[in-house]
Structure formats: structure tokens, C-alpha cells
Amino acid sequence: MRRSIHYFIVAAAVALVCASDVEAQGRVRQADVERQLASEDRDEVRAGIESIGVSGNARLVGPLAARIEKGLPSELLDAALDTLTVLARPEAGDVLFSLATHRRPTVRRKAIEAIVACRPRGADRVLVAALSDVDPAVRSAAATGLGQIGARTSIDSLFHALDRGILEASTSIGQLAQPGDVDRLLGYLGNLPFDAVTPALSEVLARADVPQQKKLAVVARLAELATPDARTFLEELVASLPEGRQTQSLRDAAQAGAERIVQ
């Protein structure tokens, strides 16, 4: 009987949180799970895959990876990927890297999401490669994931992706941008749709590690832009900034900038 993957993920996550002695539990079950994975019955294999997710036993990543490499029907492969995502173990890196070039786009997207969750060594390289995937959903997942794993070396690729219309790269750029990258980002204002750039700007303005002067430069550039969208953005920035001396100058600048833009 098929079960909802989403339901399974939620259940597995809850089980992970609630398990008091996950490793011990996993040790107890390992032989059973391996037997289930080797079964000729689909339901039993599925049960084995799901029990790995529930147990959270990192030692079962290897047997699950081996089972994946031996070939699974599509729905069991999807379930196995969900399990690896829930487990979030870097040991799953090799099989996930392999699945990142699977012929089915759904599998590739799930593999990218699992890589982001597992953060194995070399994840940034695989995600950058996935920015060039032929499937837009895979590209989007990769662009989002690069920001999530903090792959700062991928910033040029993300700008390239933004140039090529992968809008999810915007948020990641905002998350990863160094001060020197902010000026490059501001160059996109007026050249790309405003909505494509604002996710990056929002991230930059929210980050504590970005110098204040760079944030003021962002606000000044938005004020120069003087579009209704820019005014709205600045007004929302003013509303979102917490009260305090540290944010006062930025709030003032945003307020002034918004007021200068004619309705």
C-alpha cells in the first residue's frame, strides 16, 4: 500500500526528535532492516526504508545506499531519497552525488535537496554543476541549496545563474555576498525585474555581517531608483527594522529615501 511521502517525512522527523536513544535503537534493528531491504516484497522493502528514517541510524545509510545502487522501482527510490534527506548524514554523499545525475528530473531534484540536508564534502561542486541542469526545478533547487549550505565560492556561478533567469539564485546571493559583491548586486537593479533582485537585497540588509555602509549604499541605490516598487521596499524595510541605535541610521536613510520617491 502506498503512503504519502509527505506524511512519511513528517512522521520520520517527529520520530527523530522523540527518539531517546536512536543509536541503540538502530543497532537493534540493523539486521532486520537489512533483511527487509533485501526482500523480494515491495512493501517489505518500503518498510525497511521507512524504518531507517524512523530509526535515524546513520549506520544504515550504507545499506540503503547499496540498495539504491542495486536498482529500485521509481516509488521506492523516491522513498529512499526522502529517507536520506531525513537522515541528513554526510555518509550519503556518494550515492546522492550519483543520483544528482539520475535520468529522472524528480530524482535529481530530490537528490539535490538531500545533498543540502546532508552537506557532504563536495556538495558545493555538485550543486554548482546542477545549476546547469536541463530541468528548471533542479536548477532552482541547486540555486536555493547553495545559499543554504553557505557555499561562498559559488557566488560567481549564482550571479551567472541570475543572469540566466534562475531567480532562486537571488536569495542565495544575498545570503553569500561579501561586501564586494554588494556593488555587483546593485548593478542588477534596473536591469532585472525588481522582484528578482529584492530577495538578495532583503538578505543583505538582514545580515549582521554586512557593514552598515554597504547597507546604506543599498538604500541609497533604491532611493535613486525612485520607482514605486523601490518606495514600497523601503517602507517595508523601515517597518521591519527593529528599534535601536544600531539600526537607526539605516532606518532613517530608508525613511528618507522612501519619502523622496514621489507616489
Add this chain to the structure above:
Amino acid sequence: MTTKNTLSLAPLVALAAWLAACGGASSGAFSMTFPDNRADQIEAVAARIARAPAPDDTPVAVGVGGSPSRLFAIDLASGNRIWEQPAEMSGVPFIAGRLIFAQEGNAVVARDLASGSIRFTEPDQALKLVGAAGEGDVAVAVLSTGGGVGARSKLIVARGGSRADGRDLELAMGVPAVRAGMLFIPWNSQNVSVLDAASGEEVARVRIADDVVGHALVVGSDVYVGQNGLYRFTPSIARGSRDGAAWIGVSPGELPGTPAFLRDAYAPPPAPRSATHRVRLDFRPTGTGESVALANDTLYYAFYRAVFALSPEDGSVKWAHEHAADVVGAMAVDGGLVVADARGGLTLLGAANGAVAWEGTLGAEADAVLFRGGSWSPPASGGEPMLLSDQLVAIAQNTDARLVPVQVYAVQKLTTVESEEAAEALITLCDRREAAEPVRGAACSAMAERVSSAEQLIAALGRHARFLEGTREPPVGALARAAARIADRRAVPHLVAHLQDPATPTAALPQVFQALGALGDASAAGPIRDFVRLYHADDADPDAVTALAAAIDAFVALRGPVSRELLDEIAASPFGIPEVRGKARDAIAGLERASTEAQEADAARQTTTAEETAPSELPEETPGGDARPMTVTSEMVAGILAPVSRELGVCLANAEGGPRSARLVLRLGGDGAIETLSVTPPPVQACVEPLVRAQTFPGNARNQRQQVIYTIRR
């Protein structure tokens, strides 16, 4: 009957003579009793043709086009438009001496060529204007029902621009010609009656028993008749057969649109806007004595905007030309081909290379254009010649959807061009997604058979679909076939990379696997095994079954008996796609069959051939009681390989071409380690090598590197 001109006395006299000569089908012209193929009569006609001065016709082009339809005439020598008249024609006009005949409404209208004014009209009696011709003052027009049984025709003769005679006949007539004061009238598919233009008497008749004669035409000073081929009217035509006559046929092969050498004269003539005028063959016959040939040995073929110069013998392409507009008329001249196009352009394409050698204008758009060039040829300049491969590629890449058939034809012709440029062009065309599928398919098929340069191939295979870089995958399937054909293993890593690239179309994967199997590089076995394992149970893509079957074949080709482990795994896989499991079982059965055969053969024929290099001359005794041999001999190799002799035999049986034997050259280190192992023929190596390397060879007492040659047989 309506005549607008005033008859002079001379035509009346001639008319009386005509009426007498053509008094009835039983005794006069076209009578059933007139003797045919009389050598004396035909020799007299030929002599009369030879004696007559060459026609001195003004070179003109007559066009029809526009809306409302207009008829116009151009003086080719000066380029001037002579006249233009409104005319709603149901067929193309014909130039006939000083007249132009055209069918308009329910009548045939004769116009003055010099002014366009109507000289007379003739009710068409529900017949079609088949053709007209003239020389000097004499002109003749033929109207006919065409067909065979129950056919009717009407022959209209004009002199001095006036109607002189009209005859109704119960037979089918073809396209006439006038030369040396004689009328040449093809009829009933096999006959040509030669009538004296002055008297109307039939002076000779040709009957061709083994061919169709529907056209008579005058080119230069000569008369030609024929339809599927062409007879020059010489005394030898009296033979009544192609054999021994001055005859030429053409064999251009299958041409898109199947244009006729000369259109079927007994079928209804095409309308002015018919595609017949745009899909056509043109030529200029020539000859001396009893010979006949085509000028420049060229048959010109036009398909809308594409023009080809073909060898009449075999259809090989001499040059090709992509024209700016549809060709609606053409005339072969000594210097090449003059084409008239729908936009009103006139262009001379040079006979040598198709370069544009002259350009003129009709001054108006046209649906159909007819030429009477005589000896005229435009003043030709050099023009810019292009490589034939470039000419064909230009046509193949044209975006005009009507050209698809001829684009496929151009691609096919491109495969016959022996040059690096042609091979590169095939790769480019195969890679062109925006091309029509038949064109791309033809290019890919041709490329797989034609490309011989590994460098070209590897450069093309090196590309992958990369969104950020804006690149697309190359035509992997066709490139894989080409790689297998040229048997260059440098392609293997590139093919493996495409095997692992999800952008590679599923449809291309079987060809990738086939190539990897044929190339015999063992390094591909691992990726193929991984592919089979990963996807053998993934039922999401039904098209992958073919690819998986090809992958299994490739794996067996590369690993031979060693592939059994994977095959057993797949065959027994509970979730495996049934077809894939079946394929694995088939492969296992194949291996077992080959093994049995090899075993039987092995028992009968296992022999060894040993050719030691320098070390073989060394003494075999081991000094000092060392247990190691002084040298490893081929007999020792036979013993060492005995446990795998059956598998080695299977390797031979499964290899491409199924060789009976293979030669191993082993370079062994002093400690017995295999340093190098080469196998001839190479396709066997991938299978044999792991089996040989899995065995342990002894070191030699001298602790020196040595070479052993050993032959495995099945």
C-alpha cells in the same frame, strides 16, 4: 471559327493545298496507311533540316503573372519589356515564330509577338492547348484531349501571323515543332508525322516502337523528338528504336517532386500557377552526326528555390544553388542555366560551378516564364564560386518548409562529397534542432556513415547540454554510430560521459551502448554495469527498456563470461522490469551456448603457438636449484590459462566477427607480474584481459622482464 485578320491570296492558295493534302485520315496526312520509318523519306527530311539556315529568332522571354493576370514579353538581348497585356490564361503561353499562342477562356488566342496584339482567336472546342511552335512566318498550334482511346485534336496552322488552316483529327497530338519549312507533329504516343508546311503533305513518318514520343523541339539548327528520352532527328531515327538512333536518356536517380524529363504531352497541360513550372528539369541538347548529348553534359534540376546541376548519367551533383525566389522558368544555354524567378529576376548560373554569372530582370513578378533563346546567351562574368559542400549546406539549412524534400536530397548528396568540410557540415546539420526532422534525420544517418575524422567526432562529443553556458547536447546517437564505425577508442570517455548525462535523450542511449560494446574498451564496463543496475527496475521511463537491453549487450561484449554475475543479478531481480530481466536471461543463455561450443572446439583444437623473443634462446635449466623457470614458456602459459580456457573461448565467440583465434602478447616482469597485455584482434581484448590478468604467472630465475606470445583458439 473567328479570324480577325484579312486573308491574303497566298494563304488561300495554301489553304486549298492543305485541304487537298489532308483530305482524310485514310489517305492524307496522319492516315493509317502512310508508311513509317521509310529511310529515304527520313533522309530527305534530315537533309532538308541540315540545309536550312539556322533559325534567326529574336531571343525573348514571355511571362505570365500578377493579379489580375497579365502576359508580357521581354527582349532578352536588350532587357527591355516589349509589351504587356491583360490575359486570363488557363495554361502557359507558347512562343511560335512571330506569334504567341495562349488558351484564354474557351478559345485559343494568337498574339503578335512584337506587339502583343491579338491576331486571331480560335474556339478551343473543349480541347487543351498542348503546344505551339513556329519558324519565320509559319506557326502551328496543337489542341488535344490527350489520352488514347477517343482522343481528339485540332491542328491550327498560321502563316504571316494569320490563321491559314485548322484541322480536326481523331487522335491524340503532342507538342509540335517547325523547322526548315516542315511541321513535326507527335501523335498517339509513338508517331511523328513530318508535314510540309506549304503543302500540308506528310513527307515522312517516324514510329518509335519502344519509346514514347510526345514532344518535338528545335534547339539550334536541330530537331529533337521524344519524351522520356530524346532523339535527334537524323537518318538513324528511321530504325524506329533507341538502338542505333541518336538517342539520349538520363538517369538522375530519384528526384524530389519527380519532375519529368519532358512533361507528358498527352496529359492536360499545367496551369500557369502549377508547381510543375517550379519543379522541373532543363537541358540543352546538342550533337553532331549521329550523336546527341546535353550541353555541358549537364541536366539542370530546379525545386522551387533550389537548383542543381546534375550528371545526366548518374545524377551526381556538379553544383547546387540556393536561389532567392522560386524558379518559374529556365533555359539551358551554352554558358549555364538562365533562370527566371517569381520576383521577376533573371539569373545566369555558370555551367562550371553555379556561380551567378549575370543578372537581369523581367520587370514584373511572374508565375511562369517561357524562353526562346535561340543562340543567345547572356554576357557572363566570373561570379563567386562556392564549395559544393557549402552550396548543399545552404540549401539544407534553408528555412522554406516547401524545400524539405530537396533538403533531404541535398543532405544525401552531401554524403558523396569527399572532403573534411562535407563531414563537418553533416555534423552541423545533424545538430541543427530547428531543421525539419526528415532533414536532420538524414543528416544524422549520413553523418554516422560518413564522418571519418576522430578529431571532428571527439570535438562534437565533447559538448554537453549546460544551461548556464547555453549549450545543447550534440547528436549523441549519430555520433556514437560514427564512433563505432571508425573504431577509435578515444571516443569512449566521451560516450561514457554522455551515458551518465541526464540530458542525453533516451532514444540515443542504445546507440551509445552499441558503440561502447563495439569499441571494446574495458573501461566502459563499469559505467555500463552501474547504469544497468540503477535503472533495471526503474519503470518510470518505458523507453528505457531498449536502452537497457543495449546496455546488457554491450556489457556482455565487453566482459564476456565475466558478465555472468551481473546478468544473474538482473535476471533474478524481483523488481526488475520484465523485459529487462528477459533480456538478461537471453544473454545468459547466449553465454552458455557459446561456452558449450567453445568447450567442444577447445577439446579438439587447443594448440599453442609459441614464439619466444630473445629469451627463448636461453637455456631452460635453472642454475643453483632455483625452482623458478629460466623463462616462462608458451606451454606454461597454456597450463596457467587452462582453468579459464572455456571462458576465453567464449570471448572469441562473442567478439565482433567471431574470430577463431586471438594472439596474446604478454610482457611479464621478472616476478611474473603482467606489465602489459595486448590482444589481437583488439575487440577481444576487453573480454580476455581480465581473465588472463586474474591468473598468476611465475617469475623467472633471471629476474628479467620477458615477452611471451600465446595463441588462444576456440
